Amino acid sequence: MKIGLLAMSGVRAHDKKLLELGLTLPGFVDRSRIIASLPSLGLLYLAARTPAGHDVHYFEAESADSVPLEVLGCDLIAISTFTAQIFEAYAIADRLRQAGVKVAMGGLHVSVLPEEARLHADYVAVGEGENTWPAIVEAAARGAPPAIFKATDFEPVDIARLPVPRFDLLHGRSYNRYTIQTTRGCPWRCEFCASTVMLQAPYRRRPVDQVVRDIRAIELLQPQPFIEFADDNTFVDKAWGRELCQELIPLNVKWFTETDLSVADDSELLDLMRRSGCRQVLIGLESPSAGPLAGLEQRADRKARWASHYADAVRTIQSHGITVNSCFILGLDGQDGSIFREVLEFAEAVSSFDVQITILTAFPGTPLYDRLQRQGRILQPEAWQLCTLFDVNFRPTGMTPQELREGIYWLGEQLYGEEATRRRRKGFFSQSNRQGSLL
Numbered sequence: 001m002k003i004g005l006l007a008m009s010g011v012r013a014h015d016k017k018l019l020e021l022g023l024t025l026p027g028f029v030d031r032s033r034i035i036a037s038l039p040s041l042g043l044l045y046l047a048a049r050t051p052a053g054h055d056v057h058y059f060e061a062e063s064a065d066s067v068p069l070e071v072l073g074c075d076l077i078a079i080s081t082f083t084a085q086i087f088e089a090y091a092i093a094d095r096l097r098q099a100g101v102k103v104a105m106g107g108l109h110v111s112v113l114p115e116e117a118r119l120h121a122d123y124v125a126v127g128e129g130e131n132t133w134p135a136i137v138e139a140a141a142r143g144a145p146p147a148i149f150k151a152t153d154f155e156p157v158d159i160a161r162l163p164v165p166r167f168d169l170l171h172g173r174s175y176n177r178y179t180i181q182t183t184r185g186c187p188w189r190c191e192f193c194a195s196t197v198m199l200q201a202p203y204r205r206r207p208v209d210q211v212v213r214d215i216r217a218i219e220l221l222q223p224q225p226f227i228e229f230a231d232d233n234t235f236v237d238k239a240w241g242r243e244l245c246q247e248l249i250p251l252n253v254k255w256f257t258e259t260d261l262s263v264a265d266d267s268e269l270l271d272l273m274r275r276s277g278c279r280q281v282l283i284g285l286e287s288p289s290a291g292p293l294a295g296l297e298q299r300a301d302r303k304a305r306w307a308s309h310y311a312d313a314v315r316t317i318q319s320h321g322i323t324v325n326s327c328f329i330l331g332l333d334g335q336d337g338s339i340f341r342e343v344l345e346f347a348e349a350v351s352s353f354d355v356q357i358t359i360l361t362a363f364p365g366t367p368l369y370d371r372l373q374r375q376g377r378i379l380q381p382e383a384w385q386l387c388t389l390f391d392v393n394f395r396p397t398g399m400t401p402q403e404l405r406e407g408i409y410w411l412g413e414q415l416y417g418e419e420a421t422r423r424r425r426k427g428f429f430s431q432s433n434r435q436g437s438l439l
């Protein structure tokens, strides 16, 4: 069969005012330019797990209307889904099926709503795809009827034996960054979290030599690449983290990852991260002080417990020459109109190199979605296109939806303007031993 893997690319937001701001503020523009073009690692894994004898192609579409015509020549198309683009993905799937192409869908959104997805796809995959995908390909090849394939009905994915993602399929395309995973999942449970945690398997680390193997495969496409670890929480295990960094040092790559605040407690690890090319860690602080954090992490209330160390931790990490992207969620229960200034003051006080502000978003399948729905606080139920992290679709407790919107516009202007961005970055360079350049 000719098999196409279709990734939805680009970023999404519907709030017009925020979009306008995004186009003008330097801090916003930088980060969206970097992340807007990341390849779909999930699909590259599926490509590597495709049984022999099929012809596999990788495609990207920025919207439902920009699907390359070549997909119509495929026998089977695999679409990877996130919630914000799900209606675009369904529209594409409907058109392809009308044209006689079989469609398989997987990824975070359809994994939690497979019954919704089966109205649009022949085969729906729930959970990690490495072991369901070969069965889907076989089903399509023999013309089997539509079905849902659950990862839990197959061998668990052994993360120590993942194949090399088919980075070679990206040949001829240009990316700022390439993604690999060093870990899957996260041992913590934040109420709002809609990451790979949703795929249900526990937190797992990959053998370090296999991470190195995958970076070598990327180097065949681009020497000295910038790597974005598509992990949820890389450095939960510090001993393994030190081993990983040791092995990355000779590779001479630059990298970025998402991790929790506990890295700040291990200065040997921070030294190794810096020496191995770490340029930035993105950390979900969520709110600058403990109040709104209470109960957010549902296993051990970690975020509330860490809050009193937030400022010191950001400074410690940055003092090792690693920039921090401090992430804050706006609209949490317990936050009121003073939260916008509080975030600004925190970011200024610690000179966080980058700051990410997003709106509390109830992704389907999360405990947050269930709670807000029970409380009647979702404004437009099932308006999945609004799950962008930038659109308000719930009623906050400490302000109105409109105050939340106005607050994020104000904070965006304050944080991402040229002067504020320059001040924070200057602060970072004076905290760290870096000499004014991150290259």
Ligand code: B12
Pocket (backbone or CB within 6 Å): 007, 008, 009, 010, 011, 012, 013, 035, 036, 037, 038, 039, 040, 041, 042, 043, 045, 046, 078, 079, 080, 081, 082, 083, 084, 085, 104, 105, 106, 107, 108, 109, 125, 127, 128, 129, 130, 132, 133, 136, 179, 181, 194, 195, 196, 199, 230, 231, 232, 258, 363, 387, 388, 389, 390
């Ligand atoms: C890289 C990334 C992107 C890239 C995606 C590149 C691409 N073309 O796919 C870009 C920058 C484009 C992106 C955009 C967005 N993203 Co994003 N992104 C990520 C990130 C950092 C890593 C995802 C990843 O590579 N995971 C690793 C792979 C291996 O896992 P996977 O994709 O889930 O695939 C596995 C399974 O799901 C399954 N599978 C997946 N697809 C299929 C298909 C079939 C047929 C089968 C059988 C199996 C299968 O098999 C795979 C292997 O096991 C995650 C955060 C994180 N740490 O996970 C956020 C994340 C996925 N993004 C998120 C969001 C909100 C967005 C945006 C809406 C942001 C915005 N406002 O624009 C947009 C969505 C628009 C869009 N284009 O889809 C949320 C999604 C939550 C949700 N439930 O939808 C996440 C979880 C971040 C977060 N913390 O909230 N993102």
Ligand code: SF4
Pocket (backbone or CB within 6 Å): 185, 186, 187, 188, 189, 190, 193, 194, 195, 197, 232, 233, 260, 284
């Ligand atoms: S620490 Fe991050 S990845 Fe882990 S559960 Fe919380 S939000 Fe999700």
